[in-house]
Amino acid sequence: MKGRxxxxxxxxxxxxxxxxNSVKAGKEIYVLYNPESxxxxxxVRYGSAQGLGQDGEAQQFLGGxxxxxxxxxxxxxxxxxxxAGGTVADSNSLKKNAxxxxxxxxxxxxxxxxxxxLMTINDNTxxxxxxxxxxxxxxxxxxxxxCSQRFTKFNEDGNPVRAILNVTFTExxxxxxxxxxxxxxxxxxxxxxxxxxxxxxxxxxAEAYGDVSQWRSIANANALANxxxxxxxxxxxxxxx
Numbered sequence: 001m002k003g004r005x006x007x008x009x010x011x012x013x014x015x016x017x018x019x020x021n022s023v024k025a026g027k028e029i030y031v032l033y034n035p036e037s038x039x040x041x042x043x044v045r046y047g048s049a050q051g052l053g054q055d056g057e058a059q060q061f062l063g064g065x066x067x068x069x070x071x072x073x074x075x076x077x078x079x080x081x082x083x084a085g086g087t088v089a090d091s092n093s094l095k096k097n098a099x100x101x102x103x104x105x106x107x108x109x110x111x112x113x114x115x116x117x118l119m120t121i122n123d124n125t126x127x128x129x130x131x132x133x134x135x136x137x138x139x140x141x142x143x144x145x146x147c148s149q150r151f152t153k154f155n156e157d158g159n160p161v162r163a164i165l166n167v168t169f170t171e172x173x174x175x176x177x178x179x180x181x182x183x184x185x186x187x188x189x190x191x192x193x194x195x196x197x198x199x200x201x202x203x204x205x206a207e208a209y210g211d212v213s214q215w216r217s218i219a220n221a222n223a224l225a226n227x228x229x230x231x232x233x234x235x236x237x238x239x240x241x
Contacts, residue, residue: 014136018115021141022122022129029114031073032084032094034135038071047206060206067171069133069140073115077106078153078161107159108151115165118144130172142169191238195230208238217241 016034020027043065048057076084077094084094090111097106119128133140146168153162193204201215201224208214218224221239230236 016133016135018118019132019134020118020129021132022125029118030087030090031115032076032090032111033074035071035073038069038135038138040067040069040140042067047210047212058203060203060212062206062210066173067140067142069142069169069171071167073165073167075108075111075163075165076153076161077108077111078155105155106161108161108163109159112149112163112165115144115167116147116149119147131169133169140169140171142171144168145170193236193238195232195234195236197232199230199232199236201230204236204238209241214241 015030018029018031020029045062045065046059047062048059077097084091093106118131121128128143130141130143133142144167146166148166150164150166151160151162152164153160155161191208201218202212204218205215206212208218217239218236221237224230
């Protein structure tokens, strides 16, 4: 008896690999079936503010968000055929199971937990591991921030033999690298700006601190009685907070 062809199988592509960069042994996890698609997304943040008597709101760029990679993974230990991947041991075990008289003895959770457990906190780093998702030309370094398991088929003992995982990886950038790349955005360093036509304290506050509500700190540092009146060419001190 040969296992039925899996409906998720379309072409014999190289298997997607999730690399755990925090361990030396067993760091590569190959998926059993490649996803049918994946989505990369990113967002940026803007703050809005409205001056007294103004018709409309001005938009101030606050910062960029992290990239996200999302996809759906299929797991099947009941009817896995020749296309099943994973390690060599995984592939051999699934093929043997598919040829058996009762192909329902393998618990699919033995395979899904390899990915689900990538959100477990490491005792040494006190954080989940940093990962690299590699598939063809795709190489994405990040952390697993969401993973939901849905079990859709069970054997006679009630153990799951088929599952779908929806996963989200969020881009990881080391804090030191980010600070080095954007030193001017640091709010703990005092700065001096030259005022220009159209400037307002809230916009300077959003640029320096990422928070429009800190405009009073700038007003106090410059002894401004009327924070709405800034002169073009005037030197404005931006204090550290």
